[in-house]
Amino acid sequence: MFPKIFPYSEQFSWLNSEMYFLPNQANFLARKKLLEDEYTGRLTKIEKEIQQNKEKHRFLHNLLTETDESLVKSVECFLKWLGFANVINMDETKPDIKEEDIQIPLDNGLLVVEIKGIGGTSKDSQCSQVSKIKYRRSKERNRFDVFALYLVNHKRYLPPAERKNPPFSEQQIADAQSDERGLLTTYELFKLYFKIEEGFVTKEYARSALLEYGLVKFKPSNARLLGFPLEVHRKGKVIILKINNLTLRKGATIIVCNDETWFKAEVLEIQMNDEKVESVTEGEIGVQLSHSVQKTSELWLQDIDSGNNRVVVEAS
Template identity: 30%
Template sequence: MVKIFNKGKSDNLSEDKNDNIKYKKPKIILLDLDKSSTEILKKEGFNVTSGTLGSKYKVEKTTDYCQIYFDSKLPNLNEQEIVCIDINGNKTLDDSKTVDTPPEKKQYWGECSNGIIDPAPILMKQFETSFKRILNHGGLFIIFASRKIYPNIIFGSKQGYSLDGDKEKLHNWSFLPFFEGGYYDFKTKNDYGEEIYINPQLKENDLKKLLKKHATCMNYEITFKLGNGVEKGWKPLLLNKYDDIVGGIFSPETGGEIVILPQSSKKDEIIHELMTNIIPTIKPSLFPEMENKSWIHNDEYEFENVKKYKSDIEKVQKETKQKINDLNDKIKEEHDQWEFLNNIITETDKKLVMSVIECLKFIGFKNIKDVDEEIGESSDNSRIKEEDIQICDNSTKLLLEVKGIGGNPTDEDLLQVHKYVPRKMRKWKHTDVNGCSVINFQRNISPLDRNEFTEKQIEDAENHEIKLINTWDLYILIRGMIKYEWEGKVIRDLFYTNEGKMNNIPSNYKKIGKITHVFSDKNVIVIKIESEKLRQGDKIGYLKGHEFFEYRINSMQINKKIIEEGNIGDEVGIKIDSAKNNLKNIKLYKVIS
């Protein structure tokens, strides 16, 4: 390949002026990165300069080839020790460029089909020897990776309209031989994504902390697979959701280090942290003038006991991670087991109906019929819409109409089941048939923020002799049943009580009265007994918000005197496990075994 010179363009040997150099070593060059990255490192006193492998520029979209213009700037490249490069960072100029070289002379020509010419792949190949020399001498490359592009480039001359020459096999990763195949073969694949994860095998250190900090600001355009000769020297750092490698460190046998990172919106911060905190520890030989002695704790210098302690830490971390994974598996099992319960406060249509049926089975109903499923299996296409569920466990038959609604329920939503009751009475020749509207309304917001049935809706339900069941109330009841191992009968009973809104208190709860005072410092509540005697050893309970709480009476007093029994009309103090001020005026119940 011929050497490239641009008459009248930037002198490739000139450097950016830097009067604030604190560390003469290492010499750092930033290629096609934002100027801010250079300025930040200069303020820290680094010997840093910026450069470019040439600007992209716009041309008219045609199927023809045009002469390629070069404006590269690689100041003092051969003496650099750290090279930072953004593969796709070279800017695009709006104006087209003219080349002075006569077309009859051999030169580079680029295809104009996409309207942009990028000279960088040519310059990369041109200076490959210099880049390789830097690396083999113990240098470091930091690469912000971009997708691999193979532009159509010909090296040749033009006579009239005829272009005579050879097509060059170049791409935008041509600056080092490891990306060309051969012994060191990085197998790459253009891809794109924003979900980036830290390699779980990576040890806890400053580099891992940096990756954790910036992973959410990264996106990948290319993935890497280990080819021939790469396995031993390759350490994966970052993975995508499919466990493809999107970032890593490569240490070739010939010397040097190559750090490959995805694209990032915070390259300047990453470069700054790498240069000031991380690379001086990883490659202290490149930073002989920096007062950074953290390398003293690298494994090759560490004391044997310290190595053992570090190994023990890794073992504990591994065991802890396994315990966390086991607990997460148990959490998933619980979520899967009780999915039907969550569904009754989130779902609609068939999924809601099926989950309500699961709830009915859980509380002990036996003879449950899915009417929609029965109609679906029937060959009789003339059957009209009926209730969703039938419960025929005893002489009182229950018809359940189930609805999931985004907003508040209408009268039609609440009273529709009323239409089905007389039909079933005639069909079954049985008058003891009750209708229930099971409604999951305002299902898209948190149940704690939802409305209740209005007084008018409850009154209308009573007048039409149907029961309104809020799935949120059913959810709370079943959670209480799970928590305190109630018999399912205490919830089943509620389906057969008077019309209107179904009670949200289980049938084994007998009201005693309201909590009148709370002494939270002593965990004591005071109640005036309105019904049901209380004795030492009785269990009491209450519903606070969306959760039931139950306590055994171990101490009971009247006027600071211990008593064994409290009668109706007595005002007694009861010591419980946890008494909070917000319990005042809460209804208290005696829990019947």
């Protein structure tokens, strides 16, 4: 606008000019400018760090979205992070051989991994294909020390929590157990990353679990299974639990495993036969916890000396 022609359009705006500054105004404005510049610089820095973090951990999101070579590469990155020293991407080293996607030489044998990214769920033939590969590698090695794993990113266009989990039928799981091969989803690998980072699972145990038959499941390391609550009261903070052949003490740490989340809860109080006790080794008891649990929550007693870990698998 033109203040000389329209003097009332920005009435008294001339007071903002430096000529008419109030006492201390210039100093305040200079300090404001410094803060704005500092904020802009720090914001730019954190935005750069966010982008760098996305690039560093992109393989985790790719486990949930990708297929073909990109998915194989993401699984390769994950397995290296998991601690396998020698992860061989067969699509890169032997592209003409269209069999397993990844090989991992082990001190106690060889792990072959077949990887699929699909829009639906796996057919029986897709689940069992890795059995043929296992047989061929065993014959080549003249040894029965080959482990096989079928790994799938199923229903990959859906958010993972909305997918059918696990996506395998009871028959497919039974067949995998019978054929001595494993079944696993990339979504479970994604969740495993955070379970390891939060200290629930060790990398050593996770590596050994990948050699299991049937549906591969990751359980808390250095812990013993308590089971499921018989009853849940007071919004999940008081439970009825039956224990056998282990000692549960006041102050102990319980690992609470739900389908999507794991967390820790402290044992605040134990009652047996309506009396408070400091510890118990057998029987049906009431337990007050620091956090709420569900009746479907699987409970584990954290115990470093439990010996619950399976045989450690070291990469060769």
